[in-house]
Each structure stands twice: as structure tokens, then as C-alpha cells.
Amino acid sequence: MTAMQFNEAGQFEGGIYEKVEVTAEVTVRSSIEAHELIITREGSLTIQGKLNAPYIHVEGKLTVEDTIETNEMTIDSTAEVTAGNNVIATNVENKGKFKLIEGLRTEQLHSKGILVARGPVNAEQFKSTGSIQLDNDLTAQDIEIIVAESSNIRYVNGSNVTVKAEREKLLFKDTASKLSVRELDGIEVAVENIVADIVRGTRVVIHNNCTIKTVEYEEDYTYDESSDVYEFAKIKR
Numbered sequence: 157m158t159a160m161q162f163n164e165a166g167q168f169e170g171g172i173y174e175k176v177e178v179t180a181e182v183t184v185r186s187s188i189e190a191h192e193l194i195i196t197r198e199g200s201l202t203i204q205g206k207l208n209a210p211y212i213h214v215e216g217k218l219t220v221e222d223t224i225e226t227n228e229m230t231i232d233s234t235a236e237v238t239a240g241n242n243v244i245a246t247n248v249e250n251k252g253k254f255k256l257i258e259g260l261r262t263e264q265l266h267s268k269g270i271l272v273a274r275g276p277v278n279a280e281q282f283k284s285t286g287s288i289q290l291d292n293d294l295t296a297q298d299i300e301i302i303v304a305e306s307s308n309i310r311y312v313n314g315s316n317v318t319v320k321a322e323r324e325k326l327l328f329k330d331t332a333s334k335l336s337v338r339e340l341d342g343i344e345v346a347v348e349n350i351v352a353d354i355v356r357g358t359r360v361v362i363h364n365n366c367t368i369k370t371v372e373y374e375e376d377y378t379y380d381e382s383s384d385v386y387e388f389a390k391i392k393r
């Protein structure tokens with residue numbers, strides 16, 4: 157396998173490479189398989205097929221019309237990555253914009269930037285300190301969401317689920333930014349700055365700045381009375 161450097165704009169055929177580096181605006185008319193893919197800040201790569209690369213580092217723009225399979229994907233703050241089909245990864249570090257036309261399956265996802273998905277997102281560990289817009293479900297063992305700006309998720313399902321507000325200047329917490337969900341379901345659940353129809357858990361802690369129609373708890377709950385909760389219901393499951 158050879159290294160390939162795309163340093164001139166144009167359309168090319170795909171192939172199998174050891175390393176691919178993109179420094180110009182490039183379209184590849186088929187799939188790419190490589191050990192490592194690097195897109196510089198000046199680079200823009202559109203793949204009209206699949207991408208299989210264990211190591212992906214994007215500073216510019218990456219658009220893949222089919223699936224992405226990778227071990228490590230790093231999306232810098234200057235980058236934008238769009239996947240037309242599902243993404244299968246081990247670790248994803250997103251500081252830019254990560255747009256999924258379908259869904260994502262990964263072991264770890266840490267998103268400091270913008271995460272947008274139409275399909276389901278499945279992870280072992282999910283942490284977000286940026287913007288989230290998920291039209292489908294988020295499922296993970298450990299979920300930590302720091303609500304830095306207003307976000308939406310249809311359904312959240314995890315074992316340990318924490319939603320909290322971003323702290324400003326080490327003194328005050330952001331009260332304007334909210335996470336809106338239809339349902340949030342977990343075992344150990346602690347939330348603030350959330351708007352929800354249902355929050356459900358074995359043990360539930362409702363902190364301040366929440367608006368929730370129904371809290372369903374299996375064992376116990378605690379409640380900050382500054383939040384608005386219209387109904388508490390003890391359940392069995």
C-alpha cells in the first residue's frame with residue numbers, strides 16, 4: 157500500500173492506501189480504505205462511497221455519502237464532518253460540527269462542538285459540553301450532558317444519566333440553556349436545566365431549573381422545589 161496526497165483540486169478514483177492526506181478540494185468517485193486519513197484546514201474531501209480508516213483527523217471538511225468505519229476519529233474546532241449513512245467507531249472526539257444523516261455506534265463519544273443526527277446514537281460512554289440536536293434516541297451506559305446551549309433529544313436511555321448546566325465564571329450557572337427531551341430513562345438519574353415530558357429512574361434527583369410533566373421513580377427521588385414538576389409517580393419495572 158502507498159501513501160496518497162491530494163494537494164490539487166479535482167475528481168479522482170478511490171482505492172486502498174496506507175495514508176491519505178488532503179490539502180485541497182477533492183471528490184473521490186468511489187470508496188476509500190486507508191490506515192490513516194488526514195484532512196488539513198485547507199482540505200475538503202467528498203467520498204461518493206464508503207470510508208474505512210482506523211485513524212481519521214479532520215481540520216477541514218469531510219463528506220462521506222455512505223458509511224464511515226473507524227477506530228479513532230478527531231474532528232477539530234475548524235472541521236465539519238457529514239456522514240450520509242451510519243458511522244461505526246471506537247472513539248470519537250468532536251470539537252467542530254458532526255452531522256449524521258443516519259446514526260452512530262461507538263464506545264466513547266466526547267462532543268464539545270455541534271452534534272446533529274437523524275438516526276439513533278448508541279455508545280458506552282457519552283459526554284457532551286456543546287450543542288445536541290438528535291431526532292432519534294440516545295442510548296448509552298454513562299451519559300453526561302452539560303447544557304452549554306439549547307439542545308433537543310427525542311429519547312434518552314442510560315444507566316447513569318446526568319444533565320447539568322454550564323457554570324459561568326465559577327460562580328453562576330447558565331439558566332437560559334435547556335435540554336428538551338420527550339423521555340429520559342435511567343437507573344441513577346440527576347438532572348437540571350431540562351424540559352421533559354417524562355423523567356424515569358430507579359433513583360431520581362431533580363435539581364433546579366427544570367420543567368417536567370411526570371417524574372417516575374422506582375425507589376426514591378429528591379426534588380428542588382424551584383423546579384416545576386407536575387406529577388410524581390412510584391412505579392415497578
